[in-house]
Amino acid sequence: xxxxxxxxxxxxxxxxxxxxxxxxxxxxxxxxxxxxxxxxxxxxxxxxxxxxxxxxxxxxxxxxxxxxxxxxxxxxxxxxxxxxxxxxxxxxxxxxxxxxxxxxxxxxxxxxxxxxxxxxxxxxxxxxxxxxxxxxxxxxxxxxxxxxxxxxxxxxxxxxxxxxxxxxxxxxxxxxxxxxxxxxxxxxxxxxxxxxxxxxxxxxxxxxxxxxxxxxxxxxxxxxxxxxxxxxxxxxxxxxxxxxxxxxxxxxxxxxxxxxxxxxxxxxxxxxxxxxxxxxxxxxxxxxxxxxxx
Ligand SMILES: [Zn+2]
Numbered sequence: 041x042x043x044x045x046x047x048x049x050x051x052x053x054x055x056x057x058x059x060x061x062x063x064x065x066x067x068x069x070x071x072x073x074x075x076x077x078x079x080x081x082x083x084x085x086x087x088x089x090x091x092x093x094x095x096x097x098x099x100x101x102x103x104x105x106x107x108x109x110x111x112x113x114x115x116x117x118x119x120x121x122x123x124x125x126x127x128x129x130x131x132x133x134x135x136x137x138x139x140x141x142x143x144x145x146x147x148x149x150x151x152x153x154x155x156x157x158x159x160x161x162x163x164x165x166x167x168x169x170x171x172x173x174x175x176x177x178x179x180x181x182x183x184x185x186x187x188x189x190x191x192x193x194x195x196x197x198x199x200x201x202x203x204x205x206x207x208x209x210x211x212x213x214x215x216x217x218x219x220x221x222x223x224x225x226x227x228x229x230x231x232x233x234x235x236x237x238x239x240x241x242x243x244x245x246x247x248x249x250x251x252x253x254x255x256x257x258x259x260x261x262x263x264x265x266x267x268x269x270x271x272x273x274x275x276x277x278x279x280x281x282x283x284x285x286x287x288x289x290x291x292x293x294x295x296x297x298x299x300x301x302x303x304x305x306x307x308x309x310x311x312x313x314x315x316x317x318x319x320x321x322x323x324x325x326x327x328x329x330x331x332x333x334x
Contacts, residue, residue, distance in 0.1 A: 068194075069190065069191060070119075070179065070190070070191045070192065070193060070194060071190045071191070071192060072118060072119075072149050072150075072153065072192055072193070073149070073186055073192055075118065076099070078097070078098045078099035078291075079097060079098075079099050079100050079117065079118060079121075079150060080097055080100075080117070080118055080120060080121055080124075081097055081098035081099070082097065082098070082124060083096065083097050083098040083128075083290075083301070084131075084301035084302065085128035085129070085131055085132050086132075086299065086301075086303070086305075087132070087305055088103075088284070088286070088307065088310060089234055089236060089241050089243065089284055089307035089310065090234030090235050090236040090240075090241065090307075091105060091106045091107065091213075091234055091235075092104070092105050092234050092243060093105075093106070093129075093132055093134075094295075095113075095125055095128040095129050095132070096115065096117055096121075096125065096128075096290070097117050097121050097124060097125075098290065098296075099289055099290045099291055100115065100117035100118070100121065100150055100151065100288075100289065100290075101115060101286065101287065101288055101289060101290050101295070102114065102115045102116060102117055102125055102128075103115065103245060103286070104129055104132070104134065104139075105210075105213055105215075105232075105234075106134060106138075107210045107211025107212060107213045108211040108212060109140070109210055109211035110138050110139070110140030110141075110210060110211070111134060111138045111139050111140060111141075111210075112139070112140070112141045112142075112143060112208070112210055112213065112215070113125075113139045113141070113142055113143070113158065113164070114143045114144065114145065114230065114245060115143075115144055115145055115151045115152070115288060116142075116144075116151065116152060116153060116154030116155055116158060117150065117151070117153070117154060118149065118150060118153045118154065119153040119154050119157060119193065119194065121154060122154040122157045122158060122161075125154065125158075126161075136161065136162060137161075137162055138162075139158065139162045139164045140162075140164050140165065140210055141164055141165055141167060141208065141210055142155055142158060142159060142164045142165070142166045142167065143167055143168075143208065143215075143217075143228075143230065144168060144172075144176075144228070145227065145228055145229070145230075145245065145247040145287070145288040146172060146223055146224040146226065146227035146228065146247055146288070147168060147172040147175040147176040147180070147183070147224055147226065148180070148183070148186065148192075148223075148224060149180060149186070149192040149193040151288055152176060152193055152196070153192075153193035153194065155176075155193075155194075155196045156193075156194035156195065156196045157194070159196060165199040165200060166196050166197075166198045166199050166200075167198060167199065167200040167201070167202055167208060168198045168201060168202065168226065169201070169202050169203075169217070169219055169225075169226030169227070169228050170201040170202065170203055170226060171219070171221060171224075171225035171226030172224050172225060172226025172227070172228075173198050173201045173226065175187070175224065175225075175226070176195065176196050176197075176198060177195055177196065177197050177198070178191070178195055179191030179192065179193050179194060179195035180192035180193055182262070183224065184224075184225070184255075184260045184261075184262045184263040184266070185252050185254050185255060185260070187262075202217045202228070203217075203219070204217070204218065204219035205217070205218065213232065214232060214233075215230050215231070215232040216230070216231045216232065217229075217230060218230070218231060218276065218280075220246075220247050220249060220273040220276060220277065221269040221270075221272070221273060222249050222251070222266060222269045222270035222273045223247060223248075223249055223250055223251070223252070225263060225269075227247040227249075227273075228247055229244060229245060229246045229247050229277070229280075230243075230244070230245040231243070231244050231245075231280065231282065236307065241283040241284050241307060242281070242282045242283045242284070243282060243283070243284045243286065244280055244282035244284065244285050244286070244316075245286045245287060245288075246277060246280075246285060246286070246287045246293075246316070247287065247288055248287050248288065248289075248292045248319065248320075248323060249270055249273045249274060249277070249320075249323050249327070250292075250323060251270070251323075251326060251327060251330060257270065257327070257330050257331045258331075267331060270327055271327075274320065274323075274324050274327065277320050278317075278320060282313075283311055284307060284310040284311055285310060285311075285312050285313070285315070285316045286310065292319065293310070293312070293315070293316075293319075294312075294315060298310060298312070
């Protein structure tokens, strides 16, 4: 074996890359930086509450909101998971082609890598926060942590850019978009009401303000205000009132403790203000520790 080849092999083995995703996506110049088995593991879709359904993978949450005028999909998981998301939606009795609006909690590959494909398949309109629009349009090249070298997902030019407190409307659904910057510049949470046969629920899909290990809270070259933005986001998240709490990763809101595949309809399983408060509190402690340490 030549020295250079051996070196490449060692680099691949010791780095935190999924070799499968490296080789499958390297052909089109797109490289998902990491992947974890739970991100692409199959998961049985289910009705969370009213017209809101879980259609994601074991850990990468994707949400379908149905309306009388077509459906909304929030987040996609990795590009390879698009067929799984499609079959999850169909297993619940809905048409994939009825997706009219695509939304994302933030423009990282693990939540938007399937957007380009789904947009092409359905003709849906992509809507993204104004501060993540550039990252979405350049496939992650301008992301303040993952950017610079290679695209991490297939680029999408948004049809509409969203601003803090904008409302996305489809049919009878009204979704309020809250900008919670830090994790990305345009990270969003979504707040909306859904109804079932018994009552109405206020739902929060929160973009939890986790901090990537490469983030310097004192300021990143292309995001000097990152630390300040995290502080604002914590303040906003702590004030929110809701009944049901969900987020971008199943693990963030303990989906697998609250619901087992095949369980009957039980929205109360996701009423968890205590869990939410504790999770935000933990993230804020991590934030303060990192801030003081840097
Ligand atoms: Zn992320």
